Amino acid sequence: MGDSRTRPKASPRQKRMQRRRAQAARSAAAEVVRFLRTEQIGGLVLLGATALALIIANSPLADAYQRLSAYTFGPQSLxxxxxxxxxxxxxxxxxxxxxxxxxxxxxxxxxxxxxPRQAALPIAGAIGGMVVPALLCFLIAFGAPGGAEAWAVPVATDIAFALAVLAICARDLPPSLRVFLLSLAIVDDLGAILLIALVFTAHVAFLPLLGAAAVLVVYGLLQQFRFRGWWLYLALALTAWALVHASGVHATIAGVAVGLLTRVKPDPGEHESPAEALEHRIQPISAGICVPLFAFFSAGIAISAGALGAIFTDRASLGVLLGLVVGKTVGVLLGAAVAVRSKLAQLPEALEWRDLVAVAVVTGCGFTVSLLIAELAFDYGEQRSRIKGAVLLGSLIASLLAAALLRRQVRVRAR
Incomplete structure (x- = not known):
């Protein structure tokens, strides 16, 4: 064994070089994190993960992809x-x-x-964006195989994909447009999760659900009492998530609850509020790791010309497709228009109805929760694949149409 005392000491020049390399490494890491905080980069990473999943699922690696997706791990006792x-x-x-x-x-x-009147606008849009596509899909698929289950699939908006399209195509449009879409999509997905709990959850265990509610109440009280121990907040959030999952309700609702219970107003002398600090830390993880991995393991669907053609001959699949592309657009605009006309809501001064048309189209990106409902509603292979294919195709059409409309609005406003 060598003696550390015999090792040659680094010269001042070597020490300077080591410090510069360490600073360069820290700077590079900080730059990556900064890029991931921008929605444009996060959106591109998300779209790239989706494209990669589709490529692999339709390649010789498809079997390995399916085995990896199906590989199980975790504590069975919990x-x-x-x-x-x-x-x-x-x-x-x-x-x-x-x-x-x-x-x-x-x-x-x-x-x-x-x-309150501005908050009512996205809520009304979300309600219309759930009711109209469900009704349209039901009418198209009524009496057809799978028609009794398909109506629920197009009710949801994928927050991550919709915001990605908006971030990439509409950076120069008013921030109010993003707030409207974010609020609408969250209400939309909460409604879809509630639908899953009521219609597609065979058994809801109320004891774990009550336990999760109690844990979240403790989380909220600690926020109000200004407790600063991050370790306890993390433990409470993980416990709430596990209890919601054990209840049979979709576990992501625990994430929304944690966000809504976190304090957003900084106290005098605070550099930033707890909500700002938490978002600053986890947003790059969400954009760079969590959402892309979810997309990678959700979007891997085998696609062929025959499978795409079958979407248009199967009324349930066609109902899902039109529900996303047509129903969501009409529903969101109808809900918003009724709320404004009845004086329950008001359009933000910076927005025009043409802006809302483009955003209404982008809500047809169903993807995540729509695929989840398709998985729960259809337990037989071929039609489930057609329904999931309709979700992907409808989301793609809605994304492309919305991107074209958003870019047009950017040019119109620039002139």
Missing amino acids: HLNLSVAQWAQDGLLTVFFVVAGLELKRELVVGELRN
């Missing part, structure tokens, strides 16, 4: 022996919903939605 795909869906996606809840809480307390 009912958490889940597949990799389930961990991505119920676990990683919860981190994104924490970020969404934090942003919604900030807008409700100190942002544009603190005005």
